[in-house]
Amino acid sequence: xxxxxxxxxxxxxxxxxxxxxxxxxxxxxxxxxxxxxxxxxxxxxxxxxxxxxxxxxxxxxxxxxxxxxxxxxxxxxxxxxxxxxxxxxxxxxxxxxxxxxxxxxxxxxxxxxxxxxxxxxxxxxxxxxxxxxxxxxxxxxxxxxxxxxxxxxxxxxxxxxxxxxxxxxxxxxxxxxxxxxxxxxxxxxxxxxxxxxxxxxxxxxxxxxxxxxxxxxxxxxxxxxxxxxxxxxxxxxxxxxxxxxxxxxxxxxxxxxxxxxxxxxxxxxxxxxxxxxxxxxxxxxxxxxxxxxxxxxxxxxxxxxxxxxxxxxxxxxxxxxxxxxxxxxxxxxxxxxxxxxxxxxxxxxxxxxxxxxxxxxxxxxxxxxxxxxxxxxxxxxxxxxxxxxxxxxxxxxxxxxxxxxxxxxxxxxxxxxxxxxxxxxxxxxxxxxxxxxxxxxxxxxxxxxxxxxxxxxxxxxxxxxxxxxxxxxxxxxxxxxxxxxxxxxxxxxxxxxxxxxxxxxxxxxxxxxxxxxxxxxxxxxxxxxxxxxxxxxxxxxxxxxxxxxxxxxxxxxxxxxxxxxxxxxxxxxxxxxxxxxxxxxxxxxxxxxxxxxxxxxxxxxxxxxxxxxxxxxxxxxxxxxxxxxxxxxxxxxxxxxxxxxxxxxxxxxxxxxxxxxxxxxxxxxxxxxxxxxxxxx
Amino acid sequence: xxxxxxxxxxxxxxxxxxxxxxxxxxxxxxxxxxxxxxxxxxxxxxxxxxxxxxxxxxxxxxxxxxxxxxxxxxxxxxxxxxxxxxxxxxxxxxxxxxxxx
Numbered sequence: 001x002x003x004x005x006x007x008x009x010x011x012x013x014x015x016x017x018x019x020x021x022x023x024x025x026x027x028x029x030x031x032x033x034x035x036x037x038x039x040x041x042x043x044x045x046x047x048x049x050x051x052x053x054x055x056x057x058x059x060x061x062x063x064x065x066x067x068x069x070x071x072x073x074x075x076x077x078x079x080x081x082x083x084x085x086x087x088x089x090x091x092x093x094x095x096x097x098x099x100x101x102x103x104x105x106x107x108x109x110x111x112x113x114x115x116x117x118x119x120x121x122x123x124x125x126x127x128x129x130x131x132x133x134x135x136x137x138x139x140x141x142x143x144x145x146x147x148x149x150x151x152x153x154x155x156x157x158x159x160x161x162x163x164x165x166x167x168x169x170x171x172x173x174x175x176x177x178x179x180x181x182x183x184x185x186x187x188x189x190x191x192x193x194x195x196x197x198x199x200x201x202x203x204x205x206x207x208x209x210x211x212x213x214x215x216x217x218x219x220x221x222x223x224x225x226x227x228x229x230x231x232x233x234x235x236x237x238x239x240x241x242x243x244x245x246x247x248x249x250x251x252x253x254x255x256x257x258x259x260x261x262x263x264x265x266x267x268x269x270x271x272x273x274x275x276x277x278x279x280x281x282x283x284x285x286x287x288x289x290x291x292x293x294x295x296x297x298x299x300x301x302x303x304x305x306x307x308x309x310x311x312x313x314x315x316x317x318x319x320x321x322x323x324x325x326x327x328x329x330x331x332x333x334x335x336x337x338x339x340x341x342x343x344x345x346x347x348x349x350x351x352x353x354x355x356x357x358x359x360x361x362x363x364x365x366x367x368x369x370x371x372x373x374x375x376x377x378x379x380x381x382x383x384x385x386x387x388x389x390x391x392x393x394x395x396x397x398x399x400x401x402x403x404x405x406x407x408x409x410x411x412x413x414x415x416x417x418x419x420x421x422x423x424x425x426x427x428x429x430x431x432x433x434x435x436x437x438x439x440x441x442x443x444x445x446x447x448x449x450x451x452x453x454x455x456x457x458x459x460x461x462x463x464x465x466x467x468x469x470x471x472x473x474x475x476x477x478x479x480x481x482x483x484x485x486x487x488x489x490x491x492x493x494x495x496x497x498x499x500x501x502x503x504x505x506x507x508x509x510x511x512x513x514x515x516x517x518x519x520x521x522x523x524x525x526x527x528x529x530x531x532x533x534x535x536x537x538x539x540x541x542x543x544x545x546x547x548x549x550x551x552x553x554x555x556x557x558x559x560x561x562x563x564x565x566x567x568x569x570x571x572x573x574x575x576x577x578x579x580x581x582x583x584x585x586x587x588x589x590x591x592x593x594x595x596x597x598x599x600x601x602x603x604x605x606x607x608x609x610x611x612x613x614x615x616x617x618x619x620x621x622x623x624x625x626x627x628x629x630x631x632x633x634x635x636x637x638x639x640x641x642x643x644x645x646x647x648x649x650x651x652x653x654x655x656x657x658x659x660x661x662x663x664x665x666x667x668x669x670x671x672x673x674x675x676x677x678x679x680x681x
Numbered sequence: 682x683x684x685x686x687x688x689x690x691x692x693x694x695x696x697x698x699x700x701x702x703x704x705x706x707x708x709x710x711x712x713x714x715x716x717x718x719x720x721x722x723x724x725x726x727x728x729x730x731x732x733x734x735x736x737x738x739x740x741x742x743x744x745x746x747x748x749x750x751x752x753x754x755x756x757x758x759x760x761x762x763x764x765x766x767x768x769x770x771x772x773x774x775x776x777x778x779x780x781x782x
Contacts, residue, residue: 660774662705662774669700
């Protein structure tokens with residue numbers, strides 16, 4: 001199994017290497033290299049999943065590791081940790097990656113840097129799979145940064161456009177803020193526990209090596225990484241801008257997989273969250289869920305609606321981890337990955353069609369803007385069908401996958417609130433339920449604006465046509481994967497996934513904090529769970545239907561006048577349309593502050609540092625003049641003196657060399673005589 | 682019977698005379714003659730030792746070699762002196778000091 005996992009992981013790396021060096025010269029610009037690699041990974045992942053299903057054991061774990069860095073007491077192993085969680089995650093990543101690879105065949109056809117696009121996709125798959133597979137936080141951190149780089153490269157893929165280049169930078173820098181927290185969290189863990197290995201961390205924390213405030217701090221700091229990557233408030237600002245990237249990228253990275261990395265990390269680390277850390281996680285997630293849902297209502301860019309919806313759904317997952325609904329959170333990650341990737345690809349299909357129609361008619365405008373669409377249902381039947389399926393799943397309507405997972409999260413948060421003594425925690429389910437109703441509303445607003453009603457631009461409408469097979473087949477596949485029974489087999493109960501294979505395989509790991517404390521981390525009663533389950537189910541169905549009905553009332557039947565209403569609540573409307581001015585607030589505080597700080601530092605640099613450097617230079621220069629004089633008179637004097645002495649001595653000796661042969665003979669004779677006399681004596 | 686010492690004394694006197702000639706004379710030909718004297722004093726020694734000390738004729742053979750050597754040496758030296766004379770119209774060795782320093 002380890003070999004299989006290694007193959008799954010390294011094949012995309014091989015494809016990346018081939019693509020980046022040879023891609024341009026290969027036939028078809030080498031897209032088949034990447035697709036083959038991810039295709040094989042996909043098949044191998046299916047094999048792993050089948051193996052996991054045959055074991056059917058919630059505690060199934062395979063690990064293998066080799067020494068990697070060994071510097072005295074600093075030892076890090078390189079290893080793979082394969083359990084049900086990582087196998088299912090591998091399945092999700094390879095499935096979506098594979099479908100996006102195929103979809104891009106149609107969507108990216110004829111684009112510049114086509115080969116580079118596929119190279120980046122491969123690199124991303126490699127990094128993401130590595131993030132899932134590594135058995136220690138150090139490796140996860142490396143892969144974490146690698147997916148960040150891929151995200152940066154792919155958001156800025158149309159780097160000739162300023163907005164795309166800036167969006168890439170924004171994503172990267174915003175992520176760095178969170179990653180810095182992650183890094184400090186890592187350092188806390190390593191300095192106190194001396195290991196990065198997940199199982200070792202679990203063991204050490206159970207024994208109480210790391211506890212109390214420091215444990216809470218470590219949990220929250222590691223969560224900061226997830227806040228950045230999973231675009232939680234207040235670091236959510238990069239994700240909507242990331243929609244500047246090509247749509248397949250938005251589907252793969254900014255909807256389904258990379259942004260889920262934060263949730264995955266929190267799921268992996270949920271065993272080390274103390275109660276306070278859990279509360280922080282839950283509130284950040286819950287608040288984000290509601291906050292970004294309210295922004296999504298007013299956006300007109302089709303991809304931005306989906307982007308805010310993604311942030312909101314990620315908030316759900318994070319909240320689920322925070323309230324201890326571990327399985328529900330991860331379940332939502334999986335189901336959301338499928339239908340959100342699908343939504344993005346379907347919106348890509350729409351944008352693709354509008355874009356081509358604009359090229360043909362010569363009309364200018366934003367192909368993403370829903371105000372240019374309308375009535376596409378007749379022209380794009382497949383896209384319309386899958387869009388509705390995905391939206392029903394996202395809105396949480398029974399018989400679709402999203403209902404199972406979202407309802408589980410809402411039930412989990414409600415149970416958490418009921419079981420706690422502090423009534424303020426009812427805020428969490430309130431956030432969740434409100435966001436659920438709003439989700440249904442904005443999704444159907446999007447569908448009605450795009451697919452129903454009268455075409456807003458008839459000329460454009462003429463040229464709209466369904467996308468090619470390479471695009472529709474992945475869409476239909478994802479639509480199938482958004483149906484409820486995929487996750488509940490062998491049970492066919494449409495209201496809960498608890499009888500299904502997923503719930504059987506994914507079981508909440510024993511919390512290390514619980515082992516350390518000797519009692520449960522938070523209060524939970526069976527009564528609360530039961531009560532929450534039944535009432536949560538009812539409330540969420542009712543709210544979702546209300547949301548959909550409202551959307552129809554507003555936009556389809558036009559029972560309520562939208563313009564009049566927005567006029568009435570103008571400040572609220574503007575607040576939502578302008579995303580609560582978060583970007584502007586950052587501009588005014590963080591960015592302006594940083595620029596001021598920059599100026600101050602520049603001044604400090606020019607006045608103080610340069611002054612020190614210049615005066616040092618002045619001192620050195622004058623000293624070197626002195627040194628030069630010393631050299632000239634003392635050292636050179638010595639050298640010349642020695643030279644003069646020797647030449648004078650030579651001149652004296654030269655006298656002996658007279659040229660008179662007879663002198664030499666005399667010298668020889670006398671010398672011989674002296675030697676003889678000396679020997680005789 | 683004449684004693685070995687007499688030969689050796691004569692030889693020493695001849696050697697000293699030759700050496701004196703070589704050192705003192707300014708004329709190159711004179712110096713050459715001094716060299717001959719030195720060689721012949723050596724010859725005398727060889728022959729004397731051959732007669733009184735050694736029963737063989739090795740010393741006398743050596744003397745014959747030296748005579749031949751002296752003859753050839755005289756021939757070469759005279760040729761050199763002749764050339765010097767042609768070049769500078771003098772055979773005064775004190776003037777032949779171009780090689781000094």
